[in-house]
Amino acid sequence: CDSNLHWLKITPQCRYALGMEDGTIPDSDITASSAWSDSTEAKHGRLSTGEGDGAWCPAAPVFPNESEYLQIDLHKLHFLALVGTQGRHADGHGQEFVRSYRLRYSRDGKKWITWKDRWGQEVVSGNENTYDIVLKDLGPPIVARMVRFYPLADRVMSVCLRVELYGCVWNDGLNAYTAPVGHVMNLPGLPVYLNDSTYDGSTEQGMQFGGLGQLCDGVLGGDDFIETTELRVWPGYDYLGWSREALGQGSVDIEFHFEKPRFFNSMQVHSNNRHTQGVRVFSKVECLFKPGLLQPWSSPALALPVPLEDLKDPSSRPISLPLGGRLAQILRCKFFFADRWLLISEISFLSGRKLNLLVLHFEISGSPAGSGPLYACTKFALFAGITPRAGLPVAKDDGSNTAILIGCLVGIILLLLAVIVGILWRQYWKKILGKAQGSLSSSELRVHLSVPSDNVVINNTHTHEEPPPYPGSPPYPSLSPPVSPPLPPSVPHYAEADIVSLQGVSGNNTYAVPALASSSPGADALPLPELPRQCLIFKEKLGEGQFGEVHLCEIENPLDLPILEFPFNVRKGRPLLVAVKILRPDASKNARNDFLKEVKILSRLKDPNIIRLIGVCVSSDPLCMVTEYMECGDLNQYLSQRVLLDKSGPSLNTLTISYPALISMASQIASGMKFLSSLNFVHRDLATRNCLVGGERHIKIADFGMSRNLYAGDYYRIQGRAVLPIRWMAWECILMGKFTTASDVWAFGVTLWEMLSVCQEQPYSNLTDEQVIDNAGEFFRDQGRQVYLSKPAICPQGLYELMLSCWNRDCKLRPSFSYIHSFLTEDAMNMV
Structure with missing residues (x-):
């Protein structure tokens, strides 16, 4: 693959089997910590092969030590985008497989790094049986020479494993870069965290060194740095950014370390230029070159000015900087501020060995040993002063320039044809997607849900490539932006809207939160009171998830706590029921940060029909947040235990309910959602299980549904990929991961x-x-074959028509919550 490959969005183009299955990787490069027997040695850990007893099986159980591993040595740096795992089948006799595992990798064979996904999760979901292949997208991708698989188990048991690696050769040669830690941009109501959250090196005294991260992960930031190309991440994720004021100097110094010396012809830097918010492309770059580790820096520095006259356009852009074919193994570049902020998304280098002619280089890269499937990538490029790598065909100099000129012309023609085809294809998809959802790009039109095949299950943790929800190395300080809700262990979340997502510690869905304008209601909410733990009396456990639990508690004498905000509907001497979300004491630092951020944002939600956050316990572990709880439980259980009267009949006792009472409760839900939508909050899991019932049938919207085993059947699990309330989801959520207020209306x-x-x-x-799921596809195709929920027996036709309008294929034609609330309070009660 090309040294500049990540400008081509490498992850989709660099997913080729590296040779475990086809034998390209020799037995000598596959080792293990131990083996059960000669017939289960490391060399038998090849995907889809049945040599020996059918897999690698360690000698010892993997619980509780987690010290057994299978290691693959690729001998040179590779970009790894995907891994595959399989159990021991052995023609039906095998019984062992690995349900989860950890990945560790090394670029030099000495320092080993534990892979974490974009949200800080180390554990990778594995297999559910002995024969299926489970593929796991690596987000972020790995740049490594050696990889280890560490099987995990929750009890003493035997495990066996077969694996494959997918990717291509990392010809960038970049081993590490050193840069200042990114800063936080505080916009009104929304902090933007411009940190390098996937950096796999060390951080000390405000500097990151010895690793690689987002500056070479292939993700290009867009024009608006608040929006991200990756789903379920926080605003600013795509960029590493620095403030001139916070840095205290006029430039950002970044140092790049490469495997070997090379001649550098150019550097490409993808930078944001949203100058209306004080962000501008750097004004100039000064680079120093060091040919070797023990050699001095070149002098003077190479100065490369960047003209600012044509940078009035706020679009982000790649900037190409000529480096003049300088020889170096280490580069140090100063990027000078042109405004208050400098934001960079990607940096790559074009390099090679020196040659005094223009070479037309058409490269097809095969597998490492020349056998196996044709892999890596096809590259067409014109290099000035670059020698192609050894073993690749080069036009020889026969004394004339004819061959070179002909080659150039042919290449240019092919390139133009490719551009034309790309444009036509893009226009075709825009036309198709215009029917689906406005101006969605083709990358957004992908079916995230599909029935797993008999043989291969793909775990797509990032849809542009999971989730679970915590960033890797601490990407931000004490109050961090929340991301998507955590799921049960090893189960990634479904695709989400391009907004920040609140998460509950218990693995439940909760509100997705956009930027709050300074004028938003509650934007200036005061900090919540610290409640004494001794006042919380445990009643029962409501639910649990990956990072915490939800307990029902009561406060015996709430009126004796003047720090509580009232009114609550509590008489003097009566206890107050509360739900207590408890973060597990062993939770990571990122989980703690997200917990505190959730507290901060939920404290702003003050509405009669939204569950209220009333206090916290954060002075010591475990961290707790305390919310209201309604004495009658959730609406689903409340209604399912009652008998429906006719439309006009009175409600004679607590085990019956009338049509007017139902409409009154529905109106309260609409009122709460009207409040949320006024703040552009998206709930994403609105259902009766997530509404609580109090005295006099007072309804409040909550978020406890997913954490309760009682409702596990309401969530569809795709093996290793997602947990989805698909029966409540709009078609565009299922097919395109697009969550909006309109999908909440659905x-x-x-x-x-x-x-x-x-x-x-x-x-x-x-x-x-x-x-x-198939029915969601029918909504997309819009050929009249979609199925709607039938009209309930007690439902008037006018009210059913309101439901049908909520399920309109075109999200723009669905009613607003304001209209729905008005309809339910004024019109529905008058229907016969």
Whole structure:
């Protein structure tokens, strides 16, 4: 693959099997900590092969030490985008497989780094049986020479493993870069964290060194640095950024260390230029070159000015800087500020050995040993003064320039044809997607849900490539931007809107949160009071998840705590029911940061129909947040235990409910969602299980549903990929991962259907989960074959038409929550 490959969005183009399955990687390069027997040695750990007893099996159980590993040595740096695992089948006799594992990698064979996904999760979901292949996208990708698989288990047991690595050769040669830690940009109501969250080196005294991170991960930032190309991450994720004021100097110094000396012809820097917010492309660059570790820096520095006259356009852009073919193994470049902020997304280098002619270089890179499937990438480039690598065909100099000129012309023609085809293809997709959802790009149109095949299950943790939700190395200080809700262990979340996502510690869905304008209600909420732990009396456990638990507690004498904000509907001497979210004491630093951020944002939600956050316990471990809890439990259980009266009949006792009472409760839910939508909050899991019922049927919207085993059947699990409330999700959420207030309106329509059916059955109970997903595809195709929920017996036609409007294919034609609330409070009660 090309040294400049990540400018081509390398992850989709660098996913080729590196040779475990086909034998390209020799047995001598596959080692292990131990083996059960000669027939289960490391060399048998090849995907889809059945040599020996069918897999690598360590001699000792992997629990509790987690010290057994299978190691592959690739002998040169590779860019790894994907790994595959499989258990021991042995023609049906095998019984061992690995349900989860850790990856560790090394670029020099000495320093080993534990791979973490973009949200800090180390554990990778593995296999569910002995024969299926499970592929795991690596986000962020790995640059490494050696890789180790460490099987995990939750009890003493035997495990066996077969693996494959997918990627291509990393010809950048970049071993590490050193840069200042990124800063936080405090916009009104929204901190933007411009840190290098996937950096795999060390951090000391404000400097990151010895590793690689987001400056070479292939993710290019967009024009608006708040928006991200990766899903389920925080604003600013795509950029590493520095403030001139915080740095205290006029330039940002970045040092690049390469494997070997090379001639550098140019450097490309992808930079943001949103000058309306004080962000501008650097004004100039000064580079020093060091040919070897023990040699002095070149002098004087190479100065490269960047003209600012044509940078009034706020678009981000790649800037190419000529380096003049200088020889170096280490580069140190100063990027000078042109404004208050400098934001860089990617840096790459064009390099090679010196040659005094223009070479037309058409390269097809094969597998490392020349056998196996043709892999890596096809590259067309015109290099000035670059020698192609050994073993590649080069046009010889026959004394004339004819061959070179002909080659150049042919190459240019092919390049133009490729550009034309690309433009036509892009226009075609825009036309198709215009029917689906406005101006969605083709990268957004992908079916995130599919029925797993018999042989291969793909775990797509990042849809542009998971989730679970914590960044790797601490990407931000004490109050960090929340990301998507955590899921049960090793199960990534589904695709989400391009907004920050609040997460609950218990693995439940909760609100997705955009930037809050300074004028937003509650934007200036005061910090919450610290509650004494001794006042919380445990009643029962409501649920649990990957990072914490939810307990039902009561405060015996709430009126004796003047720090609590009132009014609450509590009489003097009566206890106050509360739900306590508890972060596990062994949670990571990132989990703690996200917990505190959730506290900060949820404290702003003050509405009669939204569960209120009333206090915290953060002075010592474990961290707790305390919310209201309604004495009658959740709406799903409340309604399912009641008998429906006719539309006009009074509610005679607590085990019956009338149509007017249902409409009153639905109106309260609409009111709460109206408040959330006014702040552009997106709930993403609105359902009766996430609404709580208090005295006099007072309804408040909550987020405890997913954490309760009682509702596990409401969430569709794709093996290793997602947990989805698909029966409540709009078609565009299922197919394109697009979550908006309009998709919450769709979910409200389903919630209203649940209520008028008195929660006696699950939505689309006559359809399997796979048929529900297929039905989303019918909405997209819009050929009249989509299936709608049928009209409940008690539901008037006018109210059913409101539901149908909530399920309109065009999200722009769905009613607003303001309209829905008005309809339910004024019109629905008058229907016969």
